[in-house]
Amino acid sequence: MTGVAIVGCGNISHRYLTNLAALPELRVVACADLDVDRARAVAKEYGVPVAGEVSQVIDHPDVEIVVNLTVPAAHASVAMAAVEAGRHVYNEKPLTLDPATARTLLTAAERAGVRVGCAPDTFLGAGLQTVARAIAAGDIGRPLSAITLLQGPGPEGWHPSPEFFFKPGAGPLFDMGPYYLTALAVLFGPVTRVAANGSKAHARRTVGSGPLAGTVFDVEVLTHVSALLEFAGGQRATTVFSFDSPLARGAFLELTGTEATLAAPDPNNFTGPVRLRRTGAPDWSELPVSGTTAGRGIGVLEMARAIAAGRPHRASGELALHVVEVMTAILQSADEARFVPVTSTFVPPEVWEDHPAE
Structure with missing residues (x-):
């Protein structure tokens, strides 16, 4: 133990x-x-x-x-x-x-x-592992592109102490981006360059609940970010992360290949439906989902097993470093209005088969 x-x-x-x-x-x-x-x-x-x-x-x-x-x-x-x-x-x-x-x-x-x-270790969950298996099996043909969307009014309405969400190291990009960007990196491989723009709708926000309700604080980060990503394998992705929308919409991740499109589940969760729509098909079909639904911390278990076995762990520091560099490059691109290269790389993790039972 x-x-x-x-x-x-x-x-x-x-x-x-x-x-x-x-x-x-x-x-x-x-x-x-x-x-x-x-x-x-x-x-x-x-x-x-x-x-x-x-x-x-x-x-x-x-x-x-x-x-x-x-x-x-x-x-x-x-x-x-x-x-x-x-x-x-x-x-x-x-x-x-x-x-x-x-x-x-x-x-x-x-x-x-x-x-x-x-973290995030959500890519080890049943939902995204099912997506990884489908892509590896050629169910969408050659992977071409992806679209992600996460938008809403921000966490200050429900979180009892939300100020840190609006400081460097957070915002919609650093707070929610890792779920989507990690999923894309695991499924497509390393990112090689990005282009982005961003904005900040409000200079100050107000805590909406809990003992600090009514407290006003400064916003120090971009609260809406749009980015284009290019991957070493030739794929492209379009991403949006926003705390500036009154309408909450998100958990949207679609991956398109030469033969079909996959609708992935919420990358902030460990399971959910996985849907496939082949070229010419009249509607979506749902794929059987298998894997762990154990939740936050499953990456710690997988890491402990990897240490004991002397093999690489899947939610690795190298993967996390790459995601940090991608996010930093997105902010740099938004500031400088140009494509910014991403130089770090990692070995994409294998599908996790010895996971805990559901």
Whole structure:
């Protein structure tokens, strides 16, 4: 059984703790947070034996993998502390705020002989794994293009502390983009260049719920981003990520090939319908979906298994670095109005067959 520490006991930690507790190969042995009282409260709620400051938890002898659920601005520093302590680390997305920092982290991990993994792990779920199998089987012919869309009014209406969503490292691109861009990278391979534009509808926003309701805060990032992506395999993708639309529309990911189009499920979820429409067919047909629906944290399990087996893990630091570079290139292109190259690469992960039962 692999010992896991949770660092960062905010909203998303509850989902991780619930899911990790259901995986018998993992054991959450410690929780940490800048607010130690919050860490203790979360540890008590989920029966975690140790709670304390970040450094104490990272150094705990039973901890093998640190699951880093801090705010994006702290991802790099907490991950580096874990690596320097000789611990494997699995970050929430994004891996870091910029590619240079991500490369420094991966180099340090390689030097220390530890692994770096990163969310999103939704591509390991039944929905996107079914899509990957269909593409590999030639069901759409030669893959040509993709379209993604995620838009809505933003999280300030429902999230009790939404300000960090509008700071560097978040916004619709860095917050939601990793789900879509990771899915595209896993299915099509590395991106080679991007072109983009973006805008910001409001300079300030207001917290809409919870104890901070009515609080006004500054918006520091683009809140609408459109991008064109070119892939090493010759495919193209058109993407939209927006917090500026009163109408919530999203979870849209379609992939087109020479023979058919695949409608993929929400890349922020682990399952969902997968539909195929062949050239000349009068309607869509639904494909049988198979794989895990275990939820957030399944990437930690797959990483632990890979470490034990001495093989590469699928939600890898290299994949996450590539997605960070793609997002950074999108922002640069939006600022400079030109195509921006993407130089990093990765080995696309194989379809996951030894997943937990549904």
